[in-house]
Amino acid sequence: MQQAILALSLLISSMIFAQATPKKLEEGISVTVSVVNALNDTGTVNFGFYNEENFMKQPIYAKSASVEKGKSTVVFEGVSQGFYAILCFHDENNNGRMDFDFNGMPTESYGSSNNPLNFGPPEFVSSKFEVKDHALNLEIKF
Helix, strand or coil: CHHHHHHHHHHHHHHHHHHCCCHHHHHCEEEEEEECCCCCCCCEEEEEEECCCCCCCCCCEEEEEECECCEEEEEEEEECCEEEEEEEEEECCCCCCCCECCCCCECCCEEECCCCCCCCCCCHHHHCEEECCCCEEEEECC
8 A cells, every 4th residue: 555655646746847847848949040240141041950960961950041231040949958060151142052162162151150260171079069958049150
């Protein structure tokens, strides 16, 4: 009988604590990302949301937004806790891809979260940020 009462009290207390979980964690976190220094307002800025396993491959989430007065902003909703990185580029000619010069140098502006000064392609380690229990606002500069 004592075991049944103990089991029942543990069940009820676990249901109470489960309901006390913040709603944000159940639904995921929002991450707002803004590029603040686009050189012009033509085209769109394309944003890719990556984890370490898929960095610079297929993004987990992808969005694009127009540019107004040098600024472009997107919001990624429902993001689970973890470490991520964001890459973005200004698709000035709206061809859906980043353009490169004959020598392999990008001809369109690009950036990554944390605004690292990499000589070469972006790296996950220098671009990563952590999503925890509250909404984030990130600013990327080209």
